[in-house]
Amino acid sequence: MARTTRLYQQGLKIRKEIVGPGTVRRIKRSQNIAPVMDKLANEICYGTLWARTDKLDLRSRRWLTIATLICLGKWRQLKTHMKGALRADVTKHELGEAITHMAIYLGVPQCFDALQMARDAVQELEDEANPKAKKRGTRRRRRRKVQGPAQP
Secondary structure (H helix, E strand, O other): OOOOOHHHHHHHHHHHHHHOHHHHHHHHHHHHOOHHHHHHHHHHHHHHHHOOOOOOOHHHHHHHHHHHHHHHOOHHHHHHHHHHHHHHOOOHHHHHHHHHHHHHHHOHHHHHHHHHHHHHHHHHHHHHHOHHHHHHHHHHHHHHHHHOOOOO
């Protein structure tokens, strides 16, 4: 295994706090394809930028990241960061209000997609907390898909 630096370790710690240890483990699986990506993320993104809490606190960085990912339409990353924010210090109502605010400046369709990611993030966290609810929620989603769109 490659030697890690202090910056890498610092970034890894912050990254686990921001996106969760499960996400970090899943991302590490792609190291055989792009081994430098993990190092870049840990050392530069999290170990350097996110670690600068004397310049901007983590809550503000979470909001900036979420807003940027909404603007870019990076839905997988968005959901990952939304789940991390919800685990930390952001409420689902704050997420909804931020997305609503962005709709005027960014566009309603983009923000409806972001709301879907917020709903998915909240649901996945609730499912993790209550595995029995997950099974019920999955059945409801399947039923809706089978029924098709609502008729006018």
